Amino acid sequence: MALLKSGWLWRQSSVLKRWKLNWCDLWLDGSFMFYKSENRRDFETRVSLKTSCVNVKSGLECAGVCPPETHPSENLLVVCLKNGFTLTLCANSEDEALAWKLTLLEARRNTVFTYNPSDDTYQTVPIDSHNAVYAMPGTGCGGIQHVWVHRDTYNEGIGEQIALGLLTGMAAGAAMRSLLWMPFCFC
Numbered sequence: 001m002a003l004l005k006s007g008w009l010w011r012q013s014s015v016l017k018r019w020k021l022n023w024c025d026l027w028l029d030g031s032f033m034f035y036k037s038e039n040r041r042d043f044e045t046r047v048s049l050k051t052s053c054v055n056v057k058s059g060l061e062c063a064g065v066c067p068p069e070t071h072p073s074e075n076l077l078v079v080c081l082k083n084g085f086t087l088t089l090c091a092n093s094e095d096e097a098l099a100w101k102l103t104l105l106e107a108r109r110n111t112v113f114t115y116n117p118s119d120d121t122y123q124t125v126p127i128d129s130h131n132a133v134y135a136m137p138g139t140g141c142g143g144i145q146h147v148w149v150h151r152d153t154y155n156e157g158i159g160e161q162i163a164l165g166l167l168t169g170m171a172a173g174a175a176m177r178s179l180l181w182m183p184f185c186f187c
Contacts, residue, residue: 002028005103008038009077010068010090019068019090030107032079047079047087049108055080056108058101059094077101 006025011034013020022044023035030050036042047053062076067090074094079087091097 004028004107005100007096007100008092009100010071012065012088012090014085024089026103026107028107032104032107047081049079049104052081052083053079053104053108054082056101056104058097062088077104079104 004026006023008021009024010019011022011024012018023038023040025031025033025035025040026049027033030048030053032047032049034044034046036044057078057080059074059076062073062078065073065076065078065088067073067076071090071092072094075091075097077089077091077097077100079089081087089100091100
């Protein structure tokens with residue numbers, strides 16, 4: 001996948017509202033990745049712009065947001081997400097903030113194409129936050145279309161796994177409790 005833009009951005013935490021400096025990568029498929037350092041080893045978070053981004057504001061459009069101490073409010077970026085949350089960012093200059101805004105908007109609506117060299121055509125590939133679809137065209141006229149669906153490991157719900165584990169533990173506990181009382185019933 002192609003890298004659209006990368007660089008340093010200040011990101012405001014959602015709970016304590018503290019500013020911290022992150023290395024950011026914006027990919028063609030709409031993945032907005034945040035790292036602790038430029039070497040991309042310490043992954044912090046990922047936002048899928050194609051599925052969750054509603055709007056991107058920059059500069060004076062970001063009313064009510066306080067930038068970091070040494071930056072003016074013209075450097076601010078606010079990414080509004082579908083779930084009601086906002087991602088508050090700050091660039092190093094007003095021009096850089098505008099460049100990030102335009103690139104974020106482009107990544108949000110940009111479609112991904114695959115090239116088929118056998119018949120010299122391009123196909124659009126639907127990419128969402130759950131699956132990446134890889135299509136390989138069949139051979140000849142009316143050939144078979146093969147589709148592979150690859151699960152995205154970043155979006156696996158840990159809450160579902162915890163709930164399933166709790167439910168299994170409660171069922172096993174109830175079964176064990178009833179088996180422990182069984183010898184007393186036959187006395």
